[in-house]
Amino acid sequence: MMEKQTTVTTLPRVLIVDDDAMVRLLAISALGQLDLDLHEAGDGAEAVALFQQQAYDIVLLDLEMPRMDGFTAARRIRALPGGENATLIMVTGLNDADSIEKAYQVGATDFVTKPINWAILRQRLRFVLRARNAFRSLQENEAKLLESQRIANLGHWEWDIINNRAEWSEQVYGILGLDPQACDASFATFLQAVHPDEQRLFNRAVSAAIEKGESYLLEHRIVRPDGEERHVVSQGQALPAEPGKVERVRHVVQDITERKRAEEHIFQLANFDSLTGLPNRALFQAYAGRILAAAKRDGTKAAVLLLDLDRFKRINDSLGYQAGDQLIKEVAGRIASCMRECDLAAKIHTVEDLPYSLARPGGDEFMLLIRGVDRAAGVAHFAKRLSDALAQPLSVMQQEVFFSASIGISLFPDDAQDQDLLIKSADIALGYAKDSGGGCFRFFSEEMNDWANKRIELEARLNHAVENNELQLYYQPQISLVSGRLTGFEALLRWWPGGGDMVPPNEFIPIAEETGVITEIGAWVIHQACKQLRSWRDRGYDPVPVAVNVSARQFVDQNLVKIIEDELAAFDLTPELLELELTERVIMRSLEETRIKLQALKEVGVKLSVDDFGTGYSSMSYLKRFPLDALKIDRSFIMDLVTDSNDESIIRAIVAMSKGLGLHTIAEGVETDQQRELLSSIGCDLMQGFLYSRPLPAEEAESYLLRLSDQHA
Numbered sequence: 001m002m003e004k005q006t007t008v009t010t011l012p013r014v015l016i017v018d019d020d021a022m023v024r025l026l027a028i029s030a031l032g033q034l035d036l037d038l039h040e041a042g043d044g045a046e047a048v049a050l051f052q053q054q055a056y057d058i059v060l061l062d063l064e065m066p067r068m069d070g071f072t073a074a075r076r077i078r079a080l081p082g083g084e085n086a087t088l089i090m091v092t093g094l095n096d097a098d099s100i101e102k103a104y105q106v107g108a109t110d111f112v113t114k115p116i117n118w119a120i121l122r123q124r125l126r127f128v129l130r131a132r133n134a135f136r137s138l139q140e141n142e143a144k145l146l147e148s149q150r151i152a153n154l155g156h157w158e159w160d161i162i163n164n165r166a167e168w169s170e171q172v173y174g175i176l177g178l179d180p181q182a183c184d185a186s187f188a189t190f191l192q193a194v195h196p197d198e199q200r201l202f203n204r205a206v207s208a209a210i211e212k213g214e215s216y217l218l219e220h221r222i223v224r225p226d227g228e229e230r231h232v233v234s235q236g237q238a239l240p241a242e243p244g245k246v247e248r249v250r251h252v253v254q255d256i257t258e259r260k261r262a263e264e265h266i267f268q269l270a271n272f273d274s275l276t277g278l279p280n281r282a283l284f285q286a287y288a289g290r291i292l293a294a295a296k297r298d299g300t301k302a303a304v305l306l307l308d309l310d311r312f313k314r315i316n317d318s319l320g321y322q323a324g325d326q327l328i329k330e331v332a333g334r335i336a337s338c339m340r341e342c343d344l345a346a347k348i349h350t351v352e353d354l355p356y357s358l359a360r361p362g363g364d365e366f367m368l369l370i371r372g373v374d375r376a377a378g379v380a381h382f383a384k385r386l387s388d389a390l391a392q393p394l395s396v397m398q399q400e401v402f403f404s405a406s407i408g409i410s411l412f413p414d415d416a417q418d419q420d421l422l423i424k425s426a427d428i429a430l431g432y433a434k435d436s437g438g439g440c441f442r443f444f445s446e447e448m449n450d451w452a453n454k455r456i457e458l459e460a461r462l463n464h465a466v467e468n469n470e471l472q473l474y475y476q477p478q479i480s481l482v483s484g485r486l487t488g489f490e491a492l493l494r495w496w497p498g499g500g501d502m503v504p505p506n507e508f509i510p511i512a513e514e515t516g517v518i519t520e521i522g523a524w525v526i527h528q529a530c531k532q533l534r535s536w537r538d539r540g541y542d543p544v545p546v547a548v549n550v551s552a553r554q555f556v557d558q559n560l561v562k563i564i565e566d567e568l569a570a571f572d573l574t575p576e577l578l579e580l581e582l583t584e585r586v587i588m589r590s591l592e593e594t595r596i597k598l599q600a601l602k603e604v605g606v607k608l609s610v611d612d613f614g615t616g617y618s619s620m621s622y623l624k625r626f627p628l629d630a631l632k633i634d635r636s637f638i639m640d641l642v643t644d645s646n647d648e649s650i651i652r653a654i655v656a657m658s659k660g661l662g663l664h665t666i667a668e669g670v671e672t673d674q675q676r677e678l679l680s681s682i683g684c685d686l687m688q689g690f691l692y693s694r695p696l697p698a699e700e701a702e703s704y705l706l707r708l709s710d711q712h713a
Helices: 021-031 042-055 070-078 097-105 118-140 142-152 170-176 187-193 196-212 257-271 280-297 312-319 321-341 377-389 418-434 447-463 506-517 518-537 554-556 560-570 591-604 619-623 635-639 645-660 675-680 697-713
Strands: 013-017 037-041 058-062 087-091 110-113 153-162 165-168 215-222 228-244 246-256 300-308 356-362 365-371 394-396 397-401 404-412 441-443 471-480 486-495 548-549 578-585 605-613 630-633 665-667
Touching: 013 021, 013 042, 021 037, 021 118, 021 645, 042 058, 042 070, 042 300, 058 118, 070 087, 070 097, 087 097, 087 118, 097 196, 110 118, 118 257, 118 645, 153 170, 165 170, 165 187, 165 377, 170 246, 187 196, 196 215, 196 228, 196 246, 215 471, 228 257, 257 280, 280 300, 280 356, 280 365, 280 418, 280 486, 300 321, 300 377, 300 418, 312 321, 312 397, 321 356, 321 365, 321 377, 321 394, 321 397, 377 404, 377 441, 404 418, 418 441, 447 506, 471 518, 471 697, 486 506, 486 518, 486 697, 506 518, 518 548, 518 554, 518 560, 518 578, 518 697, 548 605, 554 591, 560 578, 560 591, 591 605, 630 645, 635 645, 645 665, 645 675
Parallel strands: 013 037, 013 058, 058 087, 087 110, 404 441, 486 548, 548 578, 578 605, 605 630, 630 665
Antiparallel strands: 153 165, 153 246, 215 228, 228 246, 300 365, 300 404, 356 365, 394 397, 471 486
16 A cells, blocks of 8 residues: 655745734734744844744844844845845835835845735735745746746746846736837846836846845836836846856746735725725824924924714705715815815825825714915815805705805914824814804814813812712623623713713713812722622622723822722622723833732732723733733724624734733623624633623612522522
């Protein structure tokens, strides 16, 4: 009997180099879908050391690192055995020509810009792997070359430097759109086909390869005789006849136009609104950041305008969502037309040097950025023209529709010099315009009396909320994804001032933080939670932990540990029944002080968890240093979990990291069975959300405790 042979496949070795552990973690998660042998390094020096031990096929290398930057690391890797054949992909936010040329001089083969689009990165690595495999096949088996070229749209050519002659495969002529009978095959002819803007870069890459006897890999454009632009990748290897003397260069060129179109489609989906074709919030903010940085350097001014349609919901409800979508597209067109008529720009968001950007972050909202503003009067004139244009009726679904818009305006640098603060200021001004009845525009001003008076009134009432018995704790169940049983509650604060309507927590909690009354309220919350735990125990219910949120001011209060010890002792509770939830922003203020405080709380015996994980620093450094028990995955990742593969990848990374650190994971905002099932398959431990229950008053929450007691009976 013949022995069965086993084929051993060696996966491509990939080294991810970044000083940010979370970036490395997300990269490993994102690239886990590919058949790769993934490794990581925390800086350039570590990467060089790892490469000395064993060569890597691909190195994903961050340029900006503290101990050894990417330029130095790339140069040293190229000098190592196997380094000449490695694909070095630089990860950078730099886009100036000098940095690009410097990177190529030290050995870079490709670039990925920050923020990284993981979907595009996967596509790019797939291409890199295909190109490497194609090139290796070319070296190993010339007999299969022609068929491989036909399948991969790949051509090869060889340049005899001494005699200045070149031989092209048939596929090269096809890629360049040239007739073999009417064209002289030479390096000069190929260089002439390269896009004029990239000829110098291509020539430098080839010249450097000849000078050093090495290889090159370069993505660039070519222009065919009929004017059509195609995207290609050129890869070449200098072939020395003897050491130090290169006589021939072998080149491979692959047409990747379709792949580039696919990448552009992915970029379009990730960065543009599908309804209007306008940039989304992320792209707008990226653009705004560059413009404001330039304005700060130049000493020029800019303005941010936030626009919101008045009573848009009424149109949607009465005419339907199809009419609403048509209205949104018409409004986008009117805003763009108004900008052109006011000579602010000729086109929208298509090139870098535009004086403004227009975006639709969602719903009936629009964001505008105007640079080169001389004075507020010019912005006011434009806002008035824009308001008048939007007030004109539209024909929607064969019906005439009348509507208006509210506009909030903030000025740079007068109102804020930070992008986020500038947008926040415009948002405040927008709220003021809405409160003024809509159909108008308002500039941000610290003297917005109505808004300030309302805030002052809330502050005054909030100072007496505890003594007036206006606060109440609601309890939202936390459910095991394994057993489906109740494992605990999160205590959530509610406020009914003067017996009136409830004030949402997102309105009064920030005020309580700023005024300092949050410390008193936080102590009350701990007292009430412990009191309720004792009450449930006295009534015979099985005890389950209750989690309370700890604010920034409360956490730094020197009496916090004593307050907790006293309350636990007063109600004769075991410490494990009380859990403290802290946000990343709270615990990252002062790492050493935080470590000491958390250790003191841990010695008391209470549980500690990080709330809204993934929306703040998301760094592994503090997770390793602090005595934590659980991470609560923010609801923003749960919302689109079923439809967004990026959210799923991030949650998988968080769960895997948590398990590695011995931490439990709790998913917030679970609302559908599909979310629950996917979270369960990922390995998340607990969840809470409307799928099981809204936050409940204590007496209604007892039904869950009763059910738990029955299960244990």
